[in-house]
Amino acid sequence: MTQPVLEAENVVKELGKGAGKVIALKGVNLSLVKGELTLLMGPSGSGKTTLLSILGCILTPTSGDVRVEGESTAGKSPEQLAELRRKHIGFIFQSYNLFPTLSALENVRIALDVIGRKGYQAAQRAEEVLRDVGLGNRLRNYPSNLSGGEQQRVAVARAIAASPSVVLADEPTAALDSENGHAVMALLSRIAKEQNRSVLAVTHDPRTLGYADRVVRIEDGLIVGEERRPQGLDAPEIADLTKRRKVNG
């Protein structure tokens, strides 16, 4: 059994104040290991985004603990949490959150710049990951000149550029059409396996099920179930994407 890279232990999270107070997570236990794509599924308002934020050290739990590579986050300052994020965690958002004034290449470079990787080598690395997600011919494009699927692939490149052990994605396919949604899921699956990272994706989308190694279900702030997909089954779309990558770059 591999050592978990990210663990949540009895995580409770209260959000809001006074009459608007909501207990979004009511004692969640979850651990993620490398080499797996885990899907987090559940109805709207069940606490998926909240859990993702806590796992990503963006929010801190009201009680319980989160451990990143075995290191507890309890009592850490916002600056220390930021350091954990830049060392270990990559994020992918539903609405991409790219910088509109930066090109695809620069969007990736800034994520490297933030962790102190600058200069020519950083530029090389940014180009490498963009090629890896099939955008070798879109390096200088600005987000407004990229399709939704391409933008999300830039976001994926940005998330993996610094080689984090964990990639967290909140509804990465929700804004994409079917074809692009499949492409992004295939990419995430490949990142988990080929690059041996732990990937957790929140999703509503049943089309994404085929890519999962593991599906975790959450309802009303509690984990209610978990399934594992039998090993050795390959989604046809993975082969598809590989073909397209060859054409592109």
Place this chain on the structure above:
Amino acid sequence: MILTLAFRNLFHDRIRLAVTLVGILFSIVLVAIQLGMYLGSSRMITSMIERSNSDLWITAFGAKSFEEGGILLSTRERHQALATPGVKAVIPLVVAFAEWRKPEGGSTRVVLVGTDAEDGALEPWSLVSGTWQDIKSPDAISADDTYFRELGINGIGDTAQIAMGRVKVKALTHRIRSFTQSPYVFTTLSRARSLLGAESDKATFYLVQLEPGADAEAVRLELLNRLEGAEVLTKNEFEDRSLRQWLFRTGAGLALIGGALLGILVGTVIVAQTLYSSTKDHLNEFATLRALGSSSGYIYKVILAQAGLSAVIGYILGILISLGILYISRNTPLPLVMTPGLAGALFGLTLFMSAVSAISAIIKVTRIDPATVFNR
């Protein structure tokens, strides 16, 4: 990448950039004009004292400025001063406001400066036409070519009347401007006395030149001891006193400094406002940066870089415009002055202003919650 992002954020919204730059520019030009006027005024006020070749000035007690010394000192003081150890020469100067009657009628006030250039203490500088020999000829004076209109003359050869007597313009100085707006007119010591109706042994100031190696402070104290009813000032002291009289007793200096402060304030507010709104517009991006693990220092640097870039661009434009105004002002009653020191100070001021402006934006950004990245 910090600079790249700052640059893109800045140029992303051209209109806001224009407002920012106009704010900085306005501020710089305003401060440059005010301080330029202040410097210009100071130079005008002290030019005579500055140009004099003297170590100490003996003035009648209470002399307020170069122009207001009275004609009260006499040969007695001169001899007492000359007898003081360490004193090489004591050179008389007569200076007074006097009425100038224009050749075509009407009158104005001038500052008549009576000096004997041979004495080597003060002579009309920047003579552009005529020589000191010409000024020594009968009835001769020098006038400044930038004051022809005020003096009602057209050039060399014109005649006018100063106080008691007829004078003839025999030489011209160029751009010796006067803060009091009463033009400086040079003539010989004896002619100045007679025009002003002063006794032939009287003087406004005695300019003291010291023996080489003499201790100025010791001589000053000794002179003070020997001279009753007179003051002995160093060049700097007398300059300061003249400045205080004209710039601060009259309130002109305060108005100039107040104007400069106002310029700084208005500029800072405009820049702070635009920087704040730019930061607000890019708040999502800053939240994303934060989620990606950037330190808050990184984000402050982006904002400060934005402020710094605006400052540099605004400064360059502002200085260019200021230099233009400076050029236009060169023959006006109050020529502006720009020195490398002032230009440097303005740049420092611009950077400071932008840094202060960045505070509100930085406070705004400290409050961002990186959790907002998921809810868009």
